[in-house]
Amino acid sequence: MLGYPLWKKIGVVLVCLAAILFSAPNLFYAQVEASNDAIAAGQEGDWPSYLPSDLVNLGLDLRGGAHLLAEVQVADVYQDRMDGIWPEALRVLREQRDVVGTVRQVETETGELLLRIGDISGQSAAIAALRELAQPLTTVTGIGSTDIEVTSEGTDLIRIRLSEAEKSATDDRTVAQSVEIVRRRIDESGTREPTIQRQGSDRILIQVPGVGSAQEVLDLIGTTAKLGFHHVVSATTDENARAGAGNLLLPSVDEVGTYYIVERRAIVSGDQLVDAQSTFDQNNNAAVSFRFNAQGARIFGDHTADNIGNLFAIVLDNEVVSAPRIQSYIPGGSGIITGRFSTEETTNLSILLRAGALPAELVVLEQRTIGPELGADSIEAGRLATMVAFAAVLVFMALSYGLFGVFANVALILNVAMIFSILSILGATLTLPGIAGIVLTVGMAVDANVLIFERIREELKAGRGAARSIQLGYDKAFTAIIDANITTFIAAVILFAIGSGPVRGFAVTLGVGIITSVFAALLITRLLIVTWFDLRRPKTIEV
Amino acid sequence: MRLKLVPETTNLNFFKFQTITFGVSTLAVIASIVLFAVVGLNYGIDFRGGSVIMTETPMPVATQEYRDLLNELEVGDATVSEITDPAAELTGAAQNSALIRIEQQDGEAAIQNETVQMVVNALQERFDGLTILSTESVGAKVSGELVQAGILAVALAVAAVLFYIWLRFEWQFALGAVAALVHDVILTIGVFSLVGLQFNLAIIAAILTIVGYSLNDTVVVFDRVRENLRRYKQMTLKDLLNLSLNETLSRTVMTSLTTLIALIALYVLGGEVIRGFTFAMIWGVVVGTYSSVFVASPILLRLDVKRDWSKDGDGEGPAKGPRKGGSKFAHIDA
Numbered sequence: 035m036l037g038y039p040l041w042k043k044i045g046v047v048l049v050c051l052a053a054i055l056f057s058a059p060n061l062f063y064a065q066v067e068a069s070n071d072a073i074a075a076g077q078e079g080d081w082p083s084y085l086p087s088d089l090v091n092l093g094l095d096l097r098g099g100a101h102l103l104a105e106v107q108v109a110d111v112y113q114d115r116m117d118g119i120w121p122e123a124l125r126v127l128r129e130q131r132d133v134v135g136t137v138r139q140v141e142t143e144t145g146e147l148l149l150r151i152g153d154i155s156g157q158s159a160a161i162a163a164l165r166e167l168a169q170p171l172t173t174v175t176g177i178g179s180t181d182i183e184v185t186s187e188g189t190d191l192i193r194i195r196l197s198e199a200e201k202s203a204t205d206d207r208t209v210a211q212s213v214e215i216v217r218r219r220i221d222e223s224g225t226r227e228p229t230i231q232r233q234g235s236d237r238i239l240i241q242v243p244g245v246g247s248a249q250e251v252l253d254l255i256g257t258t259a260k261l262g263f264h265h266v267v268s269a270t271t272d273e274n275a276r277a278g279a280g281n282l283l284l285p286s287v288d289e290v291g292t293y294y295i296v297e298r299r300a301i302v303s304g305d306q307l308v309d310a311q312s313t314f315d316q317n318n319n320a321a322v323s324f325r326f327n328a329q330g331a332r333i334f335g336d337h338t339a340d341n342i343g344n345l346f347a348i349v350l351d352n353e354v355v356s357a358p359r360i361q362s363y364i365p366g367g368s369g370i371i372t373g374r375f376s377t378e379e380t381t382n383l384s385i386l387l388r389a390g391a392l393p394a395e396l397v398v399l400e401q402r403t404i405g406p407e408l409g410a411d412s413i414e415a416g417r418l419a420t421m422v423a424f425a426a427v428l429v430f431m432a433l434s435y436g437l438f439g440v441f442a443n444v445a446l447i448l449n450v451a452m453i454f455s456i457l458s459i460l461g462a463t464l465t466l467p468g469i470a471g472i473v474l475t476v477g478m479a480v481d482a483n484v485l486i487f488e489r490i491r492e493e494l495k496a497g498r499g500a501a502r503s504i505q506l507g508y509d510k511a512f513t514a515i516i517d518a519n520i521t522t523f524i525a526a527v528i529l530f531a532i533g534s535g536p537v538r539g540f541a542v543t544l545g546v547g548i549i550t551s552v553f554a555a556l557l558i559t560r561l562l563i564v565t566w567f568d569l570r571r572p573k574t575i576e577v
Numbered sequence: 578m579r580l581k582l583v584p585e586t587t588n589l590n591f592f593k594f595q596t597i598t599f600g601v602s603t604l605a606v607i608a609s610i611v612l613f614a615v616v617g618l619n620y621g622i623d624f625r626g627g628s629v630i631m632t633e634t635p636m637p638v639a640t641q642e643y644r645d646l647l648n649e650l651e652v653g654d655a656t657v658s659e660i661t662d663p664a665a666e667l668t669g670a671a672q673n674s675a676l677i678r679i680e681q682q683d684g685e686a687a688i689q690n691e692t693v694q695m696v697v698n699a700l701q702e703r704f705d706g707l708t709i710l711s712t713e714s715v716g717a718k719v720s721g722e723l724v725q726a727g728i729l730a731v732a733l734a735v736a737a738v739l740f741y742i743w744l745r746f747e748w749q750f751a752l753g754a755v756a757a758l759v760h761d762v763i764l765t766i767g768v769f770s771l772v773g774l775q776f777n778l779a780i781i782a783a784i785l786t787i788v789g790y791s792l793n794d795t796v797v798v799f800d801r802v803r804e805n806l807r808r809y810k811q812m813t814l815k816d817l818l819n820l821s822l823n824e825t826l827s828r829t830v831m832t833s834l835t836t837l838i839a840l841i842a843l844y845v846l847g848g849e850v851i852r853g854f855t856f857a858m859i860w861g862v863v864v865g866t867y868s869s870v871f872v873a874s875p876i877l878l879r880l881d882v883k884r885d886w887s888k889d890g891d892g893e894g895p896a897k898g899p900r901k902g903g904s905k906f907a908h909i910d911a
Binding site: 095105246247248249252397398401402405411412415416418419420422423424427430431433435436466467470474478480481488492510514518520523524526528529532533534540576 | 586
């Protein structure tokens with residue numbers, strides 16, 4: 035009598051069963067999580083493998099952990115590129131010495147190279163020679179341009195800088211490389227399920243569950259760990275000493291008040307390292323041992339052979355860790371770094387050196403750390419609030435609509451099961467506002483049913499038969515339900531697109547909740563009502 | 578015996594006190610704007626930058642003790658507030674909790690990590706058994722962007738909804754719905770200015786949900802108006818709106834109540850972290866329900882609507898004429 039084709043009935047029942055099956059693991063959260071961890075570690079889990087084991091991810095606000103948003107200082111890299119170009123430029127110009135004259139570096143903004151040539155008439159020849167060094171770009175946006183720009187300035191100056199296209203290509207590489215290094219550093223520390231994502235053009239989002247303070251994460255990722263072996267020009271106690279172009283004035287870590295002027299260009303840098311380990315020196319002080327790759331070992335060996343008696347500085351993040359004198363030729367490319375380190379520091383430093391140096395500094399723009407206690411409190415509070423809200427709505431519906439209210443309640447329970455199963459399958463993250471979204475959905479999910487029931491009441495009042503009233507109730511409430519829910523859905527989509535973190539979690543549960551509640555009201559309650567009606571065939575109904 | 582909150586048949590005249598309700602709404606909107614301009618919102622660190630440290634101690638600690646410590650450390654502008662959770666015993670939430678907020682130095686893009694670290698260390702040294710429940714820091718760069726994103730989100734939501742309703746109904750309906758919605762948003766901002774609750778990202782989320790909810794309500798009423806417009810072609814718009822509001826009244830009350838019940842449970846039991854958020858939602862549901870009846874519909878009445886919904890033809894749902902009351906009023910006061 036009431037149209038509800040068999041295939042539709044079977045479909046709805048199947049969906050409901052699937053919802054129960056896929057949401058069930060969340061009821062045994064700790065057990066399933068332990069089992070999943072065991073399986074990931076290659077052991078046998080104690081959760082039956084024939085059952086679904088996807089869980090809703092708990093957000094940092096529920097589980098506790100650190101959330102960091104860092105910005106990569108992409109411009110840092112430009113100077114390194116210029117330092118690399120300088121010897122090349124010198125070589126090219128020396129070949130033309132008779133036209134160009136002597137060449138000197140003049141101090142200028144970081145990220146650029148400014149050269150003064152001895153012979154003014156040779157400026158255009160020098161520029162032409164330097165332009166030969168430029169490489170054509172192969173990136174899609176950079177087609178047709180070269181990596182460096184060489185321009186004249188005044189009569190005797192030549193400025194070399196990276197082209198805009200090359201800058202943006204470099205930025206892209208710098209950020210990608212930074213993400214990779216941050217990932218390696220955090221993975222090496224053995225944290226569980228960290229999230230490391232690139233965000234926007236120059237930002238990295240880092241989420242590490244389970245850590246008690248953001249400082250732990252910052253200690254690991256906040257340092258660039260840029261290691262370099264530099265030639266020492268001189269040592270001084272004047273912190274305002276002029277280093278001269280191409281050189282750097284760096285403070286010493288150990289000897290307070292001592293400064294070293296070193297060549298900006300490293301003899302060998304940290305990226306030539308193949309290994310670094312925490313160890314102890316002959317005096318039993320904590321130290322870090324390292325080993326260079328073949329190329330690094332050769333360069334370092336050659337340098338020591340040529341500079342016996344000179345100092346070289348081991349520079350870590352713009353500080354001189356130590357500045358030993360070269361006593362003899364050092365072949366093999368391995369050694370140890372000593373300084374006033376604690377064992378904890380050497381362990382951290384060796385992790386950092388193994389993972390590689392960050393190409394540029396990271397500046398932390400946003401930090402949120404939720405302690406595990408607060409997370410546990412929030413879960414407890416959320417659970418209690420959800421259950422109370424749920425029970426209250428169930429009682430209210432049953433009181434207001436009797437048997438039909440009970441049908442709506444069954445649909446409501448299945449609705450929550452559907453939300454959890456979809457969130458689990460999507461691997462979505464449940465946050466505290468997300469729980470609020472579910473509670474709100476519980477409140478609003480009954481809206482569609484209320485619309486339908488009120489409509490059925492109206493039709494009954496207008497004197498129509500029971501079956502006809504039910505049919506019309508559903509038909510007439512349909513447009514209102516769809517329009518009302520689409521508008522809320524629009525708000526959820528915008529929240530998702532613009533929001534971040536917990537707000538996004540809220541948008542997901544709200545959006546999923548809207549879809550499932552429409553399904554529950556239009557299909558599940560209807561199935562229940564139709565089945566009941568066909569079995570009982572009541573002459574009159576009361577809604 | 579059924580629980581009936583609204584009698585089976587109601588015949589209330591929602592426009593009887595139109596001038597009063599409309600006046601109250603207008604006044605409330607103006608008051609909200611004034612409050613916002615004069616008192617302003619208590620922006621959280623999301624929008625103003627700065628750091629917040631949430632602590633828990635085994636024994637109560639006077640806020641003055643925290644203040645003294647902060648003064649010794651010379652961290653600049655800082656405020657301390659106690660957290661009182663009425664449901665703490667029920668939910669097992671932290672009992673002796675406090676929020677310490679440290680203002681961001683002007684225009685600093687990065688966060689004041691060292692300051693926060695210093696305060697955390699000093700706190701743990703000074704107070705025995707103190708637990709740091711959470712720390713949050715937002716630099717000026719991000720907070721500036723969050724302000725923009727927040728405003729953009731609300732504006733986009735309103736625009737998208739305006740478009741959708743215009744598509745599904747008529748422009749007059751869209752204007753009525755959006756007026757109700759803007760009313761709700763402004764009143765929410767007003768009440769936050771008034772009570773000085775912290776205004777953060779979560780509140781923007783709550784406002785967007787209010788936008789969705791307020792519309793949900795308005796759309797249901799409008800849907801009935803559209804249907805009745807096709808059915809009763811001779812009825813005055815005022816009677817027709819009244820009829821539609823009466824017919825949907827039972828549903829409006831039921832849905833608002835179930836949502837409120839759920840939200841109140843969350844407000845009382847959900848813990849400190851989302852209390853501001855649920856407060857905004859509860860307020861939004863109340864104001865949203867009010868505005869769909871007393872703001873959206875009167876505006877629709879003033880704007881007048883096209884009466885010829887001929888796309889459904891005259892064949893279906895024949896115009897049976899007004900049911901009761903009829904068109905006693907000959908013209909629409911527009």
